[in-house]
Amino acid sequence: MSLGVFHDILSEYFQKEGIKFIPSSVGENFIMCQCMNPQHNDKNPSMSINTDNGDGYCFTCGYEVTLTDFIGECHELSNGAIEALELKATKNRIESLNEDYEEDYQEPIKFTLPKVFRKFNNTSYRGISPEILTKTGVYLSANEYHENKDFRYRVMFPYYQQGKLVGYEGRVLDNRKPKYLRAAGVDTKQVIYPYALIAEKFVPTLFVVEGVMDCLSLWELGYPAICNFGTEYNYGVNKLDMLSEMVGSLVVAFDNDEAGQRKGKILEKKLGNNMLVKNINTTYIGRQFVKSGVNDWNDFLNSQ
């Protein structure tokens, strides 16, 4: 592990210009310095500059800089040297984008649902109305309706995204294990569930819950929600991009048990680096949920 390629040239520049900065530790690819916005009288180093590509951003005022914006002036660099710096910065930006993409990319799997299936005929399921069941395409997989016997006799929740089936899971109708079963190969890092409901219009505040039943239960209560598919971080670059376009802020609202609350806090931090995240307890429905003492949102729905 080394410091970023622009680390030395940046600290040299800050020293020369009398700009306060915090030297990076080994393995860090950023350096904190006083904001370079002339309008911002920054007492603490609030600006973070990426030492691999020289891009800077102020956490307080949002001011953005790129390396060659400021470094040429003071270093009396030749045009050729500035061009070389720019080239290096661009190369590193592209490399890091490619790394994100490679990490994110998985060969897509083609999912198909059995042709014959039974719809919910104007019946609700565990407090969820036929309207929401229909809109999200939920159906029953009775004995003969799924080629995989593990999926038979389950309530099936297909994941549709932009009109395409990108996976599904089933919840048992009896007491077999596992209670929930997901189709093999689903890339949950890319799935937004239920896409059809949140894609209708811009969602100012979206709840993030553990499972599909929690999710549909919140919709039933009138609160937009997405499924996190468990308690771990399940967000690829494309999914985050899509969510940023579709929603304002997120409220992490995991189960009402110790693990749920603890994992929720961790997810809040991770998502907070990428998107605006609020805390569940600050919302009216969140306070009601925590106070109610029931374990999950479906129990909460059915206790209302």
Ligand SMILES: [Zn+2]
């Ligand atoms: Zn600033």
